[in-house]
Amino acid sequence: MSKALSALSSRLVIIIPFVWLLIFFLAPFFIVFRISLSTTAIAMPPYTPVFDLADGISGILEGIREFSFDNYVWLTQDALYFNAYISSLTIAAISTFLTLLIAYPVAYGMAQAPRSIRPTLLMLVILPFWTSFLIRVYAWIAILKPEGLLNQLLLFLGVIDSPLVILNTNTAIYIGIVYSYLPFMVLPIYSALEKMDGSLVEAAQDLGCTPTTAFWKVTFPLSLPGVVAGCMLVFIPAVGEFVIPDLLGGSETLMIGKTLWNEFNANRDWPVSSAVAIILLMILVVPIMFFQNAQTKSEGR
Amino acid sequence: MKKIATALATVLLAGIAGVAQAQERVVNVYNWSDYIDQSILEEFTKETGIKVVYDVFDSNEILETKLLSGGTGYDVVVPTAHFLALQIQAGVFQKLDKSKLPNISNMWDLVNERTAKYDPGNEYSINYMWGTVGLGYNVEKVKAALGVEKLDSWSAVLDPANAEKLAGCGIYMLDSPSDILPSVLNYLGISADTTSAEDLAKAEEVMMKVRPFIRKFHSSEYINALANGDICVAVGFSGDIFQARARAEEAKQGVTVDYVVPKEGAEMWFDQMAIPADAPHVEEAHAFINYMMKPEVIAKASNYVFYANGNKTSQQFIDKAILDDPAIYPDDEMLKKLFTVSPYDPKVQRVITRLWTKVVSGQ
Numbered sequence: 001m002s003k004a005l006s007a008l009s010s011r012l013v014i015i016i017p018f019v020w021l022l023i024f025f026l027a028p029f030f031i032v033f034r035i036s037l038s039t040t041a042i043a044m045p046p047y048t049p050v051f052d053l054a055d056g057i058s059g060i061l062e063g064i065r066e067f068s069f070d071n072y073v074w075l076t077q078d079a080l081y082f083n084a085y086i087s088s089l090t091i092a093a094i095s096t097f098l099t100l101l102i103a104y105p106v107a108y109g110m111a112q113a114p115r116s117i118r119p120t121l122l123m124l125v126i127l128p129f130w131t132s133f134l135i136r137v138y139a140w141i142a143i144l145k146p147e148g149l150l151n152q153l154l155l156f157l158g159v160i161d162s163p164l165v166i167l168n169t170n171t172a173i174y175i176g177i178v179y180s181y182l183p184f185m186v187l188p189i190y191s192a193l194e195k196m197d198g199s200l201v202e203a204a205q206d207l208g209c210t211p212t213t214a215f216w217k218v219t220f221p222l223s224l225p226g227v228v229a230g231c232m233l234v235f236i237p238a239v240g241e242f243v244i245p246d247l248l249g250g251s252e253t254l255m256i257g258k259t260l261w262n263e264f265n266a267n268r269d270w271p272v273s274s275a276v277a278i279i280l281l282m283i284l285v286v287p288i289m290f291f292q293n294a295q296t297k298s299e300g301r
Numbered sequence: 302m303k304k305i306a307t308a309l310a311t312v313l314l315a316g317i318a319g320v321a322q323a324q325e326r327v328v329n330v331y332n333w334s335d336y337i338d339q340s341i342l343e344e345f346t347k348e349t350g351i352k353v354v355y356d357v358f359d360s361n362e363i364l365e366t367k368l369l370s371g372g373t374g375y376d377v378v379v380p381t382a383h384f385l386a387l388q389i390q391a392g393v394f395q396k397l398d399k400s401k402l403p404n405i406s407n408m409w410d411l412v413n414e415r416t417a418k419y420d421p422g423n424e425y426s427i428n429y430m431w432g433t434v435g436l437g438y439n440v441e442k443v444k445a446a447l448g449v450e451k452l453d454s455w456s457a458v459l460d461p462a463n464a465e466k467l468a469g470c471g472i473y474m475l476d477s478p479s480d481i482l483p484s485v486l487n488y489l490g491i492s493a494d495t496t497s498a499e500d501l502a503k504a505e506e507v508m509m510k511v512r513p514f515i516r517k518f519h520s521s522e523y524i525n526a527l528a529n530g531d532i533c534v535a536v537g538f539s540g541d542i543f544q545a546r547a548r549a550e551e552a553k554q555g556v557t558v559d560y561v562v563p564k565e566g567a568e569m570w571f572d573q574m575a576i577p578a579d580a581p582h583v584e585e586a587h588a589f590i591n592y593m594m595k596p597e598v599i600a601k602a603s604n605y606v607f608y609a610n611g612n613k614t615s616q617q618f619i620d621k622a623i624l625d626d627p628a629i630y631p632d633d634e635m636l637k638k639l640f641t642v643s644p645y646d647p648k649v650q651r652v653i654t655r656l657w658t659k660v661v662s663g664q
Contacts, residue, residue: 040647042390044371078655083664145531146471168517251476251518254662265362266478266654268369268387268647 029281036274037067047270071275081259081276085283088256091170091245092238095177099234100227102178103185107226108219110186111193122190125183137176137247144172144248168250176244181237185230192226193219225295232291236284256280326351328585331375333572334359335544336430338605345592351585359521368393368577375577376586379429382419382571383479386644394425395578401587402427404594412611415641416571426573427590428611430540430603433567433631433639434480437523437542440557442470442533455488455563458534461510468514471532476518478657480568481508481536483642488565493640496649501656508660518661524548530556538570539628543607560628566638571611 038047049063075081110121128136143149144167151163166172196219204214242257249255256276263273326349330342334357342353356375358364361384367373368380368388380388388394399405405427412428420426436452443452446466457463458472475481483493485504495501516532523535528548535542539560546558574593576586593599600618603610607623609630616624624630631639645653658664 042387042647044369044391044393046369046391080655080658080664147531246519247522251512251515251661252663254658254664259658262654262658265366266657267651268365269651 032274032277034067035270036071036272036278037069038271039066039068039070040269040271045270046268071272072279074272075275075279080254081279084254084256084259085279087254088239088241089283091173091177091253091255092235092241095174095181095238096231096235098174099178099181099185100231103182103230104189104227106182107186107189107193110190111196118194122187125186125190129183133180134243137180137244140172140176140179140248141167144175167248170249170253172248172250173245173253176248177234177238177241180244181234184233188229188233189223189226192223196222228291228294232288236288239284240280326582326585327354328352328582328589329354329356329374329376330589331356331358331364331373331378332429333357333379336379336572336606338601341593341598341601344598345589349588349592351588353589372579373577374581376580376582377574377576377589379572379574382416382426382573383642383644385426385573385575386419388575389420389425393577394575395580395583396424397427397576397590398587401584402591402594404591407594407596407612407614409611409613411636412571415569416573416611418641418643419571420573426575427594429572429574429593429599430606430608430610431569431571432539432608432629433562433569434475434484434536434538435542435560435562435567435628437527437535437537437545437558437560439470439527439530439533440559441555442530443467446470446533451559452534452561453564455484455565457563458515458536459485459488459507459511461514464511464514467534468516471516471526471534472514473517473519473523473526473532473535473537474515475523475537476520476661478653478660479642479645480538480570482653482657483568483640484536487568487640488563493568494643496645496653498652501653505656505660512660512663527558528552528556530554540606540608543629547607562628562631562635562639564638566635566640569639569641 035047038049040046041048049066051060051063055062106125110118110125113121141148145151146163146165146167148167150166151160154160155163166175200218200222201214204218205211209217240257241255242261245253245255245258260273260276260280263269263276328351330353332355336357337355342355346352361381364378364380365384365388368378369391385394408428412431413423416426416428417423436455436457438452438457440450443457444450446469447457447463457467458474464472482501482504485507486495486500487493489503489507491500491503521541523532523537524541524545526532527535527542527545529552530549535545539562542558542560546560549556549558574590576583576590580586593602594612596612596615597618599610599612600615603615603623604620607629616630627635
């Protein structure tokens with residue numbers, strides 16, 4: 001009896017994440033995918049076919065016959081979409097790299113700090129989340145604008161003669177993304193470094209490694225799962241980022257979020273914007289699978 | 302402060318509605334943020350016994366997405382006419398029952414004629430407020446850059462020689478092809494309503510020449526940027542720029558913002574009250590719209606938000622400072638030069654969006 005119960009409960013434990021995945025990922029995915037195969041219409045909702053359970057099976061089959069991949073073909077006919085994907089991926093990749101450069105030393109410093117102050121340091125990393133993300137991005141406008149705090153400081157120090165134009169450029173986007181996503185990079189790296197056995201580095205040094213070599217041969221490889229997790233946590237949302245480029249970036253920055261917005265709101269073309277979103281998802285699934293793979297490997301070790 | 306008060310009032314009203322009993326008469330209104338004197342809603346409830354649940358949005362796109370998805374639960378919504386036209390075609394709204402709207406006789410035929418372009422026969426909607434798309438500018442900065450006291454022409458931003466001089470202190474432009482391109486066409490002496498590829502190419506040429514001098518295309522950021530003195534010129538909606546002007550005055554940082562309807566003419570926009578087809582309280586919605594057409598009531602709204610309304614009889618109750626301000630109520634000669642733009646059909650819209658992406662991003 002108790003055996004059967006425990007078997008059932010262990011099965012339940014597995015079912016929960018699957019139900020989660022079904023409700024919050026697969027169902028929305030299929031809704032969007034279905035719209036991407038439809039055509040626009042001046043109606044409510046603005047696409048056809050619309051399925052009504054009242055039509056019965058034959059009605060649904062009729063609707064499915066109307067599906068077409070025309071919207072995906074459309075995306076290949078204008079270089080705009082390709083360029084937008086490439087530019088989003090580039091911006092996300094550069095931002096992720098810059099975030100890593102800043103986050104790693106921070107996480108390393110935290111892991112090396114005396115155990116007693118680590119909770120405080122952790123708290124400090126999480127602290128910005130207590131303020132709304134949007135307000136923090138707006139604050140960067142005040143810092144970066146031509147007459148903003150940064151330019152005033154640099155002018156006062158005599159570093160520059162005339163205000164730097166940073167706001168409304170790609171540089172501002174990088175600053176915004178790096179700043180906003182920094183904690184997502186710091187936390188996984190910190191947790192990987194914190195778990196590390198310090199005697200391993202001592203052993204490496206006993207065997208003749210300089211501190212630098214010991215870091216690259218021992219510490220960094222052991223922290224890799226944290227680095228990979230951090231990079232994914234930054235890269236994936238950064239690709240689809242809309243708010244930061246909209247507020248801090250200039251008009252020239254072509255990102256997929258903006259392209260999607262245009263298709264959805266300016267052209268009222270829900271099907272094409274759904275197709276754009278599906279392709280974006282496909283582009284992102286590849287790194288997620290890569291991440292999964294790396295994780296299974298590291299667990300296997 | 303006003304915003305916070307509005308937000309609090311909205312939350313309060315929503316809260317009250319939540320506990321209200323079923324038999325209570327209610328009207329759910331969805332209007333632009335910061336767009337009404339709250340006391341009007343209280344007086345409406347006092348007079349009719351109908352409770353107003355007032356909710357706000359800040360972009361036509363948000364409203365349209367909700368309307369096209371259906372089942373919003375709103376009884377009165379206020380889209381801009383350019384969006385309303387397509388929404389009517391999509392079957393979003395129901396025809397107004399004019400027998401329940403006796404105050405309709407107060408409406409201004411000049412505005413009626415022009416809104417009929419979007420809503421033929423004005424069967425689905427009643428004008429709430431209207432305004433123009435013109436130039437907002439920082440008086441001191443423009444004087445320093447161009448050496449003029451006042452801007453009065455589109456050439457300030459559409460002539461590359463001027464735009465280049467203003468680029469240093471910053472030009473913002475609406476990120477909205479349906480507002481900018483017609484203004485460019487009108488500046489070139491071409492009918493603003495044209496959708497011919499040849500004419501659009503001419504407008505594109507002008508925009509491509511001035512785009513290097515435009516710091517940003519954005520449809521709302523310019524309010525803050527103008528008010529804070531970060532930029533010198535913005536092509537934007539009249540009401541937004543009046544808001545920037547008011548904020549700049551409140552801040553007392555020495556920033557003076559002014560708005561002008563350029564002498565070549567400008568695009569007119571209209572925010573229209575309409576009733577969704579699936580509105581749960583149709584009777585109350587008509588009562589609300591009828592109340593809003595009372596001359597004293599709509600005049601009070603205009604006095605509060607600094608916009609012109611489409612109610613002729615209300616003009617006797619409007620503050621003289623507003624009625625005599627040519628930036629809000631243009632004179633007859635200028636009224637003739639103000640133009641409207643027909644809604645684009647989906648094919649033309651796609652061409653225009655693509656053209657605009659090229660202007661904005663260079664791709």
